[in-house]
Amino acid sequence: MLDLFVFCCALLFGHFNVIFHNESPIAAAPKQQSTLEILTTAKTATKFTAEPISEGHIRQILLAGLNAPSARNSQPWHFSVVTNKKILNQINEAMLAGMPKGAPASPRKLGLADATVAIFVYGTNNLPSDSFDCGLATEAMSIAALSLGYGTKIVSSPTIVLNGAKKADFDQLLQIPKGYSNVAVLLIGHNDKSVDTTTGGSTRSPMEQKVRFIK
Numbered sequence: 001m002l003d004l005f006v007f008c009c010a011l012l013f014g015h016f017n018v019i020f021h022n023e024s025p026i027a028a029a030p031k032q033q034s035t036l037e038i039l040t041t042a043k044t045a046t047k048f049t050a051e052p053i054s055e056g057h058i059r060q061i062l063l064a065g066l067n068a069p070s071a072r073n074s075q076p077w078h079f080s081v082v083t084n085k086k087i088l089n090q091i092n093e094a095m096l097a098g099m100p101k102g103a104p105a106s107p108r109k110l111g112l113a114d115a116t117v118a119i120f121v122y123g124t125n126n127l128p129s130d131s132f133d134c135g136l137a138t139e140a141m142s143i144a145a146l147s148l149g150y151g152t153k154i155v156s157s158p159t160i161v162l163n164g165a166k167k168a169d170f171d172q173l174l175q176i177p178k179g180y181s182n183v184a185v186l187l188i189g190h191n192d193k194s195v196d197t198t199t200g201g202s203t204r205s206p207m208e209q210k211v212r213f214i215k
C-alpha cells in the first residue's frame with residue numbers, strides 16, 4: 001500500500017514537473033527568491049558570466065513584458081531580443097564613438113556588450129503614457145528574469161545613438177517597425193557571484209523622506 005502511495009506521488013510529481021518545467025532545463029538553476037524579496041532587495045547586476053540563457057526562459061521573460069498593463073491597453077511597445085554579440089558590440093561601439101572627446105573615463109560598468117540577452121524596448125509616441133507603459137513592461141521583464149534567478153540591468157544610454165542620426169540603420173538591424181523609438185534596453189545574464197555587489201552598493205532614500213501617510 002505504501003509502495004503504491006509512493007508510486008502515485010512520484011507520478012504526480014513527475015506530471016507537475018512536466019507542466020512547470022516543459023522548457024529546456026536551466027544550466028545550474030540559480031536560487032529562486034519570492035517576488036516580494038526580489039522587489040525589496042534586488043540590485044542592478046554588475047557582472048555576468050558567459051553562460052547562455054535558454055530560449056524557453058527568454059520567452060517566459062518576454063511574456064511578462066507582453067502581459068504588462070498599459071493605458072487603454074494600448075500596448076505601445078516592441079521588443080527586439082538580441083543574443084548576437086556582434087550586433088551588441090556594433091551598437092556599443094557606436095555609443096562609444098558618440099561620447100564627447102576627452103571626457104573623463106568612468107569606472108567600467110556592465111554594458112550592452114556584456115549582455116547574454118539584450119531586450120531592446122521600443123515604444124510609440126501616440127499617448128503621453130507610452131514611455132511609462134514601456135517602463136512597466138521593462139520592469140515586468142526584469143522582475144521575471146530576476147525571479148528565474150538571473151541578473152538584470154536597465155540602460156537608457158543607448159537611446160541617444162539608437163534614436164540619433166543613424167536611427168534608420170539601427171531600426172533595420174533590430175527589425176523595428178515604423179513609428180517606434182528606443183526607450184531602454186534590458187540586459188540579462190547569469191550573475192557572476194565572484195563579484196562583491198554589497199560593499200559600496202547604492203542605497204535608497206528612507207521611507208520617511210519619500211512617503212507621506214495622509215490619514
Ligand SMILES: Cc1cc2nc3c(=O)[nH]c(=O)nc-3n(C[C@H](O)[C@H](O)[C@H](O)COP(=O)(O)O)c2cc1C
Nearest residue numbers: 042043044045109154155156157158184201202203
Ligand atoms: C530607466 C533607467 C535607465 C538607466 N540607464 C542606465 C544607463 O544608461 N547606464 C547605467 O550604467 N545604468 C543605468 N541605469 C541603472 C541605474 O543607474 C540603477 O538602476 C540605479 O543606479 C540603482 O542601482 P542599484 O540597482 O544597483 O541599486 C538605469 C536605470 C533605469 C531604471
